[in-house]
Amino acid sequence: MLSNRRPSVTDSWKREIAAHVAVHGRAAVENWVEMARHIATLHPRGSDGCITLASKVGGNYRETSHRAGQPLKRFELAGKQFVSMNRFMRRKMGKLLASVGHVWLDFDPYADDARGNALPYRGMAPEALMAILAKAIAEAGLPAPSYWTASGRGLHAVWVCEALPGRAAPKVARILKELYGPTLNDDGTVPARKRSDPDRDLQEARLAPIWRLFRDAGLDQQTKDSARILRLWGSVNPESGLLCKRLWPEFSEDIQRCRVDQLADAVLPLTNDAFKARMAEKAATSPIEDVEPAKPRKAGWSYSPKAGVWDRRLVDLLRYREHLGFVPKGKRHLWVFLTANAMAHAKGGTVADWASALAPLAGLRVDDVRSSLASLGRRHDRHLSGETSDHGGTAWSPLFHHRGSTMAELLGLTDEFCAEAGMQSVRPSGTLALTSTQRSAQKRIKDGAIPQGTRAETKAEAGRQGLSMLAEGRTKAETIATLAALFDMGVTWCKEAVRDAGKAAPVEAVVEVAPVVSESIEKAGRFSGRYIGGSCPSPADRTEAEVSEVVQAPVVKAPAPVLYDKPIIRRISDVSTEYRTGPTTGFWVIRVIDDTYWHHVTALSFDGDYVDVPEDYHVAARAARLASSTAFATSARRSVGKAPQRRRAVAVDRAQAAEEYRRASQGY
Structure with missing residues (x-):
């Protein structure tokens, strides 16, 4: 018998619990009590503004806003994974901040460094990594974080501070910037500055050890914005299936709050009192000068960005x-x-x-x-x-x-x-x-000129094609006419291309040595410039060193630049393929996800320009797709649960069409 009762919030809430238990087991069920404690710690009763709770589903964030300081019901917490660190007016936006103050560090030891290598603390237990970081923070003279969180895949350190008005956001942002530190050099040293600053030298000497440790622990430099959201205690991290939990302290009642000024004095180059004294001294000694107002812009003027800067x-x-x-x-x-x-x-x-x-x-x-x-x-x-x-x-x-x-x-x-x-x-x-030569070269290219290297390579490729046509039995007239039509060049240019390619046909270095001048050569014949005005001595009268001067020096012909014999086609994903025509030339071909035809594609070269797609791309891409799909299916059957292997690269025969050769020779 069917029931007409409408499903209540409790029913959907029970279904979510059942789904969690089915996927992650009983231990990974959300803990709503811990969620409420975490929210109350960051945004206690009586706080102004709104907080944001969010969940991540399929790569997209679903956010809901709630009045700060008000207790939330269970159905409002069900499925939530993140909480905003600051409070806002109406919605979560940087320009709508109602209050700021909390400071945080977000570590992801499972991330990769700038070169794609694994970090040294990957796989370490969160408790052990927390102990290492907490000791370094104390040795640097910083106050201890209010609490530590194991997010299920990373680690969070949070200083819970008093609420400051939204207009204090620049000050808190400065604290976060100095706490996170600059991007260090590969050897762990701090990048050199253009100007000397004794105060900053002392700050860098004091904080450089924790900056290096933070880098090795996977500190995420992108998590210092004012609209940041962090994981909630008691929520489930779907990437690992683990529960986000509070590592320290054991009880939420033991959390100690910190003052913003105390943290600022510990990380900024100057303390608050020293900064005020420095500004007062500067104001007393600096004369007040009248500053002319800026000239207004002409009516109708608008900003036009320099396209060349953004191209680079x-x-x-x-x-x-x-x-x-x-x-x-x-x-x-x-x-x-x-x-x-x-x-x-x-x-x-x-x-x-x-x-x-x-x-x-x-x-x-x-x-x-x-x-x-x-x-x-x-x-x-x-x-x-x-x-x-x-x-x-x-x-x-x-x-x-x-x-x-x-x-x-x-x-x-x-x-x-x-x-x-x-x-x-x-x-x-x-x-x-840029040097003046580089600027002139960029201007010529922008005006439509073709670089000299590209012109030379195009001519060399035309010559190689001409030699191939002659080897196939075509006449010289047919070959020159075909090259002129393909490359849109004159007959003389095509003849020179074939002639130069014939001279540079051997790839290996060729050493040509002229014979030694025989005794039958007349004394007044061709001789070195050192004998101008006189006569050249006969070979019998010359020393061994002088005879070697007459012998021509070895002439080494550099090998002509050669592209791959077969383009390398590598499937990157289901909708993209990498097409390499040489060690440093090629492009990516991207098919629109909603399109089902292979000829509707976008090609982007390595230098950022849009290019045409070669005629043989369809066959090559299908071969690469088939090979990579077969390799992926085989690896999936052999190792279930492991990460998919890298896509296989497939070498395919060049198309006989000369148009594809022309594109490849031009770096496309």
Whole structure:
């Protein structure tokens, strides 16, 4: 008999418990009492503003807002995994902060470093890692954290402080920045500064040991924003199936609060009293000068970004991914966001275009990337409509304007790594200055000129194709006519290409030695310039050293640059493939996730330009897809539960079409 009773909140709540027990077992059921204690610790009764509770489902966050300081019911806590560290007005946004004050550290020892290597503390028990970190924090002179949390995969250290108004957010952000520290060099040293500062020297000497330890423990540099949410005690971490729990202290009543000024004095270069004294001394000694107001801009003026700057930053971000071969876990969403912002500045586009092009390169789902780029899409729409934002009397585009040094700091890059990857604009020490020759070359390329190296390689490739046609039995006239049609060049250019390719046909070095001049050569014949005005002595009258001068020096012909005999096709994901035509040339081909036809694709070269797809891509991609699918299925049957193996690379025969040869020779 069917019941007409409407399902209550308690019924859905019981179903969620049953689902948790079925998946994770009885030990992983949510602990609502611990959830309530955690929320009350951060946002006690009587607090103003709203807090945010969130859960992560399928890569997307579902957030709900609640009045701070009010007890929450069980159905409001069911399924929740995160709580906001600060309080807001109406909704969770950085510009709607109601109160700030808490300071936190988020460690992920299971993440990878900037080079994709495992961290030294991976696999260590949370209790042991907490003891190491707590000892280092105490030795650096910092107050002890109020509590430690084992998040199920990482570790959180939180200082619970008094509530400050939202306008104090810059001060708390400065504390977090100094506590997290800069991006250290590969050897663990602090990057050099452009200006000397004795106060900062003392601060770096005191905090450098914990900065190195924080880096090795996987401190996430992206978790210091004011809108950050951290895991709730008593919630289940779906990545590990473990319960998020409080490690220390044992009882929530033993949590000790900390003052913001006490923490600021411990991490900032100057204490609060020293800073006030320094400012008072500066005000007393500095004369007051009249400052002329800035000249107003002309009517109708708006900010126009320098496309060349963002082109270089886009290329550097792609070089970062190309140098590693992948984007390290923990930085994938950040890299996609920064790269999409650079693409918006330099090339424009839509959220769908950026997501379909970058998600396969980062190893993420297109839907997840599309949702994370929603804010960038809204700003780009405002930019297209002509809207600007005033900053310091200057109109700026609504898009994000990260400096190259800021992007390098967010990605955790060092100058050594950037030098290895060939990155010029995205560097911790700032953009490298271009020489006048480099600036002139970039201007010529921007105006449509083809680089000399590309022209030479194109001519060499045309010559190699011409030799192949002659070897197949074609006449010289047919070969020259075919090359002229394929490369859109003149007959003389094609003849020179075939002639030069014939001379450079042997790849190995060729040593040509001229014979020694015989005795029958007349004395007034061809001789060294040292005998100008006289006669050349006969070979019999010369010494052995003089005879060696007449012998021509060995002439070594450098081998012509050669691409791969067979392109290397490597499947990156279900919708993307890497197509390599040489050691440093090639591109990525990305198929739109919602499309079912292979010819609807986007091709992005290693230098960030959109290129055409070769004619033989369809056959090659299908071969790579079949091989990788077979390899994946075989490995899955052999090792159930293990991580999937790297996609197999497949070498396929070149297409006979000369158009594909032309694209490959031009670096595409």
